[in-house]
Amino acid sequence: MTAIRTAEDIRQALFAGTEVALLDVREEDPFAAGHPLWAANLPLSRLELEAWSRLPRRDVAITLYDNGEGLAERAAERLHALGYTDVALLEGGLAGWRASGGELFIDVNVPSKAFGELVEARRHTPSLPAEEVKALLDQDADLVILDARRFEEYQTMSIPGGVSVPGAELVLRVAELAPDPRTRVIVNCAGRTRSLIGAQSLINAGIPNPVAALRNGTIGWTLAGQTLEHGQQRRFGAVSPATQAIAATRARQVADRAGIARLAFSELNAWCTEARRTNYLIDVRTPEEFAAGHLPGARSTPGGQLVQETDHSAPVRGARLALVDDDGVRANMSASWLAQMGWEVAVVDAIPAGALSVTGPWQPPAPVPGPVERISVTRLQELLAEPGTLVVDVTASANYVQRHIPGAAWVLRADLPAALPPAERYVFTCGSGQLAAFAAVDVQAVTNRPVLLLEGGTAAWLAAGLPVEGGETRLLSTRRDRYRRPYEGTDAPRAAMQAYLDWEFGLVEQLRRDGTSGFRVI
DSSP states (O other): OOEEEOHHHHHHHHHHTOOBEEEEOSOHHHHHTSBOTTOEEOOGGGHHHHHHHHSOOTTSOEEEEOSSSSHHHHHHHHHHHTTOOOEEEETTHHHHHHHTTOOOBOSSSHHHHHHHHHHHHHHOOOEEOHHHHHHHHHTTOSEEEEEOSOHHHHHHSBOTTOEEOOGGGHHHHHHHHOOSTTSEEEEEOSSSHHHHHHHHHHHHTTOSSOEEEETTHHHHHHHTTOOOBOSOOOBOOOOOHHHHHHHHHHHHHHHHHTTOEEEEGGGHHHHHTOTTSOEEEEEOSOHHHHHHOBOTTOEEOOHHHHHHTHHHHOOSBTOEEEEEOSSSSHHHHHHHHHHHTTOEEEEEEOOOTTOOOBOSOOOOOOOOOOOOEEEOHHHHHHHHTSTTEEEEEOSOHHHHHHOBOTTOEEOOGGGTTTTOOOOSEEEEEOSSSHHHHHHHHHHHTTOSSOEEEETTHHHHHHHTTOOOBOSSOOBSSOSOSSOOOTTSSSOOOHHHHHHHHHHHHTHHHHHHHHOOOOOOOO
16 A cells, blocks of 8 residues: 655655655646645656656655546556655645645746746846837847747747847856947846846846846737747857856856855766765756767756756755756856755866767666557558557647647547547557557556557658648547646737736745745845
């Protein structure tokens, strides 16, 4: 029988600074409708693909919950099968947390967003409204607009003339983009958090330029009735050795003020293998730099996103983080924010030449699924010509809607096998076939019908040049696997954008009521 932990147990562990892995195993959309501050979303549907990388210590204390759907019990069984030895259920689930007087937070990446609001409240981070920035652009004023989001987000929509400089790159790159100290620097994101943290990063680092955040980001720009650009390609360039050296000095000073620990490279292996702690080794450079060469065992999470999405990258609150770069800027600036958010964080120093020896993108560790018969694209074509073949796609719903094998049905893995209609045979697929393999094994255990796996997934179908279709053609589950953020894309209702801003404004008070954040602002 799975153990039980109470809401008070979780709160006391948070106050004590001991490791807490409080996991919401529902899909992202219901998670975003309400959860405890330090809960991390690890959907049952993707548990095997994410657990080993996000929960690297197998004896960490894990507490699971849902909202009465029965998902937590299933997740506990799977975690036990993956080797985790200290798995418990939250007493009463989400309702139990609420009944205990626990605060519920909506949306995603809430710790980071709430922290950003606290920073503005404590440091009075300067910001300019969209109308004022537009007037400055119309006057050809001496300014640069730096977009602190990921490049993919920047391409979706951006402020006219803005340049993509993801958050951790700002202190390193700003002197090349605004060499005249009289040039005004404006930092934006889609909403508030990354623009506030980005602007305050530059201020903390002491750059000589006047700095401000674009108030309310692209949401504020849109609500002001102003036009955004789309599909832009403006990105930061290389920096000179002199620029890097000055930026490194500034970043080290900020890190020292935040009390960042230093971890010598010679001590790194002992740090990583400390069995009593959960340890995350994170390379905060760009994915391209990581792929060109990184430390063994490091994972790639650019620093701006690490600060924005810490609950995803490090779901064990109370864990230790060691950050890596090759310039002395990005790791120090990222670490300075994580320390203020209450994390135990160190920067790896004195990395020798040649140590960044592993190439290629980061590949999260995952177990090997059980045996299931695999078929080729050619064999699937033959089976589709026969009656009774059902192709079941378990990819992200957005990917399915964009394109899928004609006639395929979409389902959340967590809804299997109950959501499947009768068929003579089932052929499972997803983008790569990796998640589909686990789904196929799930269904194979409870049906006497043939269960097959498309080798290489839908990617193999596409590579063969075969036709696909799009749209919500056959949904067997509700599309609750992803929460639609009010600040993404270009078609969010104005009311939803304003409601999102109003919610962000209230986060500081909600933090006060919750009392478990552990935040401080230098």
